[in-house]
Every structure is written in structure tokens, then in C-alpha cells.
Amino acid sequence: MHSTELQTPRTLGDHNWHDHAACRSTTHHKVDPELFFPEPDEMDRIRAAKALCTQCPVRSTCLDAALENGDRDGIRGGMTEEERDPLHRKFQHRLNYARVNAVLAGRDIHLTEAERQAVVRAAYQSGTPAERLAWLLKVTEEHAEKLYRRTRREIRNRAVDQTKNAKTKALKEPKAQNPRRDDLGKAA
Template sequence: MTPTTISPAHHRSLGDHTWQDQAVCQSTEYNPVDPEIFFPEPDETAKITTAKSLCGQCPVRRTCLDAALEGGDTDGIRGGMTQEERAPLHEKLASRLDYSRVNATVAGRDVHLTKAERRAVVHAAYRHGLSEQRLAWLLKITEEHAQKLYRETRRALRNRHLKNSTTTTAPSEAGGERLGRDDFGTAA
């Protein structure tokens, strides 16, 4: 049996454009590429096919697609997809939750995160016992904001625990009758 290894995901850091040096679309002396093929009109199928075939050979195709989505680039062919093919991905980007990105951020990498991924980082940091200062550094927020996020996380976990414990206990009954809201009086 051949052992299999899963290499960790390498996500583009914020502001990192070094991946572009490895892109097949970069024109060199030995590989001249016309950048215009990546910006075809919708009816220029030959250009679209050529651009997509180049993208299919590219080692940084996924990174290119992520950069286009995260940067809001809607023009041209990026990551092997036309702007029409990327449109649904742009719409869903805010709800993306990629745990490899969350783990990379908790490990200290400066990765672009969606709102859902930022919430997951807060939860993971809280579970791992990271300090509020470390959370603030990871998410590039103030320590006061990190404290607020930890308070919200503690409250959410406590409420989830309370909700789970109340659903497992049987409801109280008085004399075989269910108690209603009016049976408890008012708070002082």
C-alpha cells in the first residue's frame, strides 16, 4: 500500500503578489503571451478557449481565482473562469468557510478571511486559549474589540450549553397539568 500525504494548503497572504511570477500567463522571452486573450468579448470563443487552456496548465490557478474573488475582480478570465462563471462565486464569497484558512490564520499566517471565517477564527482562538492580545494581532483589530468578541463567544457557548441542558430535562408539571406563563408571577 502506498502511503498518502496531504500537503497543507498554501493560502495567499494579504498583499502577496509573488504567486504571479509562477503564473503561466506571465509573458517571458521564451513564452510570449498576449494579455489580451484574457479579456475577450463574450462572443470571442477562440480567445476564451485559448485563455482557459493556459489556465488549465497553471500551477497557481487556484490562487489566481482566490485573488480575483477576494479583490472583487469581475473582468476577464481569472483562475480558468470567465467573469460569468465567477459571478455566482462572487455572490457566495462572504459565506465561504474554509477551515484551512481558519487554521492558517490561527497559526499566524496573514490570510484574507471572509466574515464567516473571521467568526470561526474567534471561536478557534477562544477554544485554544489564545490571549485577547493574540486574537487582536491575528485579526488586526484592537484589543478592546478582541475582548468584545471573546465575551460574545463565551455568551454564545454558555447559551448553547444552557439550551442543550434544558432540552434534555423533562418539563415541570403541577398536578399533572402543564404550567403556563401566568403560573410564574412577575419579576420584582
């Protein structure tokens, strides 16, 4: 795995990572693409494909691309269709702050819904103009303003809820009573 792979998410439409894939066929290294589309019972083909994936420097990028594009067929990122299925189901909940920060820095990368919400919140809290947020998320300025209104409401409601919870907790806790004079006992 390239060290930059973990630090820098790929941009939308960037397929340069294909050039570094272990499954890429070259004149000196022939790879049959059908190897990556075995039937579920073809265990030898599955093992052979996964063995290539194990050596691949862009394996996690391949897996991300499969999840981002909804590719459910074949072996991708070293995983079979069945192994990737739970990841596909949970994918929209992924929250990777490296991706959030990359978008805030102006990079055009794929975001899950959770990551988009984190971008909006971070941009709102840092005072980023709605025009810039619109550009970052590829939405209209009107929609960016709507996202900011919703975020402002969520933050306000969370603060109100926290205040209510603190008051409720304080009411439930027994109050410490000051000892009365007769509770102090008598001096000897």
C-alpha cells in the same frame, strides 16, 4: 497545481504566485493580456484563455485572489466573469479550516467573515489572550475583547438551547411504564 498551493494559503499582499502563472509573458513565451478580457461572444478567445489556465500551476490561487479582491472582470482562475459570479456571491460564507489554522499560527492571510468567526471561536476555546487575537485579526485589543464576549455569549446560549431541546424531547417521549402485577398474567 503546486502541492503547497492547497496546504499553504498565500499571505496578504503576496503576489509571488504571479511569477508562476501560465499567463505571464516572458521572452520565450509571449502572452497577450487582452486574451483574458474577451467579449462574451468571443468564444475562440475564451477557449484559448481557459486552455492556458488549464495548464497553470497557480490557477486556484488566481481564483482565490480574484474572489478576495472582488475582481469580476476577465478570465481568472480558469473561469469567466459569469462562471465566477456565483462564487463571488457565496464567497463570504467560505469556511476553509486550513486558512483558519494558518491565521492561528500567525500567518497574515485574507479571511472571509465565516473564517474570522472560526478564528475567534478557536482562539477563545484555546484560551488565547485577547491581545494575541487582536494581533492575529489586525484589530484593537478592545475589539478583540468584544469578540470574545460575543463568542462567550453564543457558546452559553447554544448550551442553554441544547439543554432546553433535550428537556423538551424528554417530555415528548412516552414514559416507559412498569408493568403492574395483574398485567403479568397467571402462572400455569
